[in-house]
Amino acid sequence: MQQYLKYFALIFLLPAKSPLLAQGIPVGKDSVLELEISEREKWQASPLWLEKQVIQEEIKKFAYNLLRYAVTYRDIFNVLRITHWDAALIQNIPSLVPIQQAQIKNFKITSGFGYREHPINGEYRFHGGIDIPAPHGTPVYAVANVIVNRVVKFHYSLGNFIQLNHLNGFITIYGHLLRFIVFPRQVVKQGQVIGYVGQSGLSTGNHLHYILIKNGLPLDPYPFCFLMYDKFKAEKKRSYSGSSK
Numbered sequence: 413m414q415q416y417l418k419y420f421a422l423i424f425l426l427p428a429k430s431p432l433l434a435q436g437i438p439v440g441k442d443s444v445l446e447l448e449i450s451e452r453e454k455w456q457a458s459p460l461w462l463e464k465q466v467i468q469e470e471i472k473k474f475a476y477n478l479l480r481y482a483v484t485y486r487d488i489f490n491v492l493r494i495t496h497w498d499a500a501l502i503q504n505i506p507s508l509v510p511i512q513q514a515q516i517k518n519f520k521i522t523s524g525f526g527y528r529e530h531p532i533n534g535e536y537r538f539h540g541g542i543d544i545p546a547p548h549g550t551p552v553y554a555v556a557n558v559i560v561n562r563v564v565k566f567h568y569s570l571g572n573f574i575q576l577n578h579l580n581g582f583i584t585i586y587g588h589l590l591r592f593i594v595f596p597r598q599v600v601k602q603g604q605v606i607g608y609v610g611q612s613g614l615s616t617g618n619h620l621h622y623i624l625i626k627n628g629l630p631l632d633p634y635p636f637c638f639l640m641y642d643k644f645k646a647e648k649k650r651s652y653s654g655s656s657k
């Protein structure tokens with residue numbers, strides 16, 4: 413008798429797990445899954461979600477326009493930042509050290525961008541690029557995706573050089589090469605070897621003369637060498653802070 417009482421008490425005291433169960437309708441795992449999916453679908457159909465998509469599209473359009481007209485490093489850096497270092501975008505922007513480097517902190521240049529006394533003819537004039545010293549035969553990389561525009565042999569000043577015309581008005585030039593291994597109209601990927609360091613043309617030693625032009629104006633290529641590294645740093649920081657893209 414006591415056992416029966418316990419049994420009835422349990423039936424009345426146990427809360428019903430779901431309205432369906434209470435009505436005697438079996439609840440399978442499938443319907444639980446359906447509920448979860450419909451929650452996500454509800455979120456994706458909400459005005460807030462749609463607004464977020466529209467805003468993201470607008471930001472992208474704005475960023476691409478800004479990139480096309482940007483003529484300063486700061487503007488280009490900001491484009492990358494507002495697009496969360498968009499991978500497709502940065503592959504088309506000069507964003508690498510153009511020669512093989514063991515570590516980014518070892519990267520050094522022997523002559524910067526700007527006015528200087530020319531080491532050979534002594535004239536005080538504009539140095540439109542940076543000089544990166546490297547041993548004879550060091551591989552030279554394309555700094556962004558590109559279709560090769562121009563290769564020149566035995567130029568009186570730049571020696572053997574390669575000119576790459578990238579998207580969005582970027583041009584990069586690699587001078588004093590020992591030799592190049594690409595040809596015009598060849599499709600080249602960012603980081604691909606295009607030639608080797610030498611001292612052809614007007615040069616006092618083995619180095620790469622690296623030029624970066626944006627919308628027809630030369631820019632200091634130095635900060636651009638670290639853009640990919642900045643992307644890496646930004647992503648590392650984001651993953652540590654726990655927020656996802």
Ligand SMILES: [Zn+2]
Pocket residue numbers: 523539541542543620621622
């Ligand atoms: Zn130079």
